[in-house]
Amino acid sequence: MFDKLKNAFKSLTNTIVNSITTTELSEDKLNEIRDELFMQLVESDVAVDVADAISNAIVNYLRGLKVPRFGDKESVIKNGIIDIMSKLFSDIPDVDFMSEVIRLLQMKKPVVLLFLGPNGYGKTTTIAKITHQLMKRGYTAVWAAADTYRAGAIEQLEGHATKLGVRVIKHGYGSDPAAVAYDAINHAKVRGIDYVMIDTAGRMHTDINLMNELSKIQRVSRPDLSIFIADALLGNEALDIAKYYSKYVKIDGLIVTKVDAYPKGGAILTFLYELKKPIYFLGVGQGYDDLRPFSKAEFFRQLIL
Numbered sequence: 106m107f108d109k110l111k112n113a114f115k116s117l118t119n120t121i122v123n124s125i126t127t128t129e130l131s132e133d134k135l136n137e138i139r140d141e142l143f144m145q146l147v148e149s150d151v152a153v154d155v156a157d158a159i160s161n162a163i164v165n166y167l168r169g170l171k172v173p174r175f176g177d178k179e180s181v182i183k184n185g186i187i188d189i190m191s192k193l194f195s196d197i198p199d200v201d202f203m204s205e206v207i208r209l210l211q212m213k214k215p216v217v218l219l220f221l222g223p224n225g226y227g228k229t230t231t232i233a234k235i236t237h238q239l240m241k242r243g244y245t246a247v248w249a250a251a252d253t254y255r256a257g258a259i260e261q262l263e264g265h266a267t268k269l270g271v272r273v274i275k276h277g278y279g280s281d282p283a284a285v286a287y288d289a290i291n292h293a294k295v296r297g298i299d300y301v302m303i304d305t306a307g308r309m310h311t312d313i314n315l316m317n318e319l320s321k322i323q324r325v326s327r328p329d330l331s332i333f334i335a336d337a338l339l340g341n342e343a344l345d346i347a348k349y350y351s352k353y354v355k356i357d358g359l360i361v362t363k364v365d366a367y368p369k370g371g372a373i374l375t376f377l378y379e380l381k382k383p384i385y386f387l388g389v390g391q392g393y394d395d396l397r398p399f400s401k402a403e404f405f406r407q408l409i410l
């Protein structure tokens with residue numbers, strides 16, 4: 106995964122290892138390294154501002170750096186770059202999603218999870234994947250079919266629900282989605298169900314009615330976590346949409362889908378840097394087990410080591 110982004114860091118390390126000696130790198134060489142890294146990051150789908158911040162931070166680290174003549178240059182440099190990346194992204198927490206939702210359940214029941222994002226980004230599939238993970242650990246869930254707008258949305262949710270053996274709380278199309286969410290939470294309270302997953306509509310994101318609708322669902326259901334589903338393949342578009350959503354609804358964290366079909370990898374750095382929200386999982390396929398917990402530290406190690 107992320108081959109293009111990994112190659113960008115690999116060629117960066119190679120250039121540095123081949124140029125750095127016991128003397129410092131010249132300003133000309135540093136500029137060359139910065140420009141080359143910037144280009145490769147942008148080609149790997151990292152947004153321009155983010156590519157700029159990363160290449161500047163790395164060049165600042167290299168300025169004045171000397172490595173011992175017989176030292177292991179490569180590992181000094183790789184670890185240095187990991188350190189710089191960790192500092193640059195230090196204001197975004199790493200959250201272990203499963204531990205967090207299980208911790209929340211010690212304090213209240215049901216735990217309410219709200220899923221947000223445009224149509225087709227993978228909301229429904231992700232709800233099914235997370236439910237499957239929770240059910241494997243012995244927890245119970247109910248789903249709220251709060252996309253009462255798009256024809257077929259309820260049936261699509263029910264398709265996954267049948268496979269997993271989950272109850273779907275639904276009203277008719279055109280009904281108030283906040284009422285569906287409210288009913289699902291009550292259902293869970295009465296039956297002692299652990300988790301409520303709320304599926305929401307994702308039609309044209311600039312639709313102000315949709316934003317008001319989502320904001321009402323959030324007010325009524327008071328979710329413990331509101332999760333934006335971001336499609337990796339749609340990088341910058343997904344970023345703009347997430348920013349737009351966040352003017353109207355609170356977003357606690359992200360799940361990035363379709364990473365299996367996305368060798369570039371750069372959108373992950375862009376989402377982290379621009380949105381300053383934790384990424385809980387990466388979606389890596391269409392099956393229910395195709396969900397990988399995400400950790401920044403691990404991601405940087407994968408890219409650089």
Ligand SMILES: Nc1nc2c(ncn2[C@@H]2O[C@H](COP(=O)(O)OP(=O)(O)OP(=O)(O)O)[C@@H](O)[C@H]2O)c(=O)[nH]1
Pocket residue numbers: 222223224225226227228229230231258261307361362363364365366387388389390391395
């Ligand atoms: N390869 C891959 N496909 C995925 C992933 N997540 C979702 N998909 C596929 O993306 C398509 C859209 O996913 P849905 O879950 O239907 O998306 P949605 O956001 O609920 O969209 P609507 O149903 O249009 O509201 C489906 O074909 C999924 O199987 C993933 O991580 N990897």
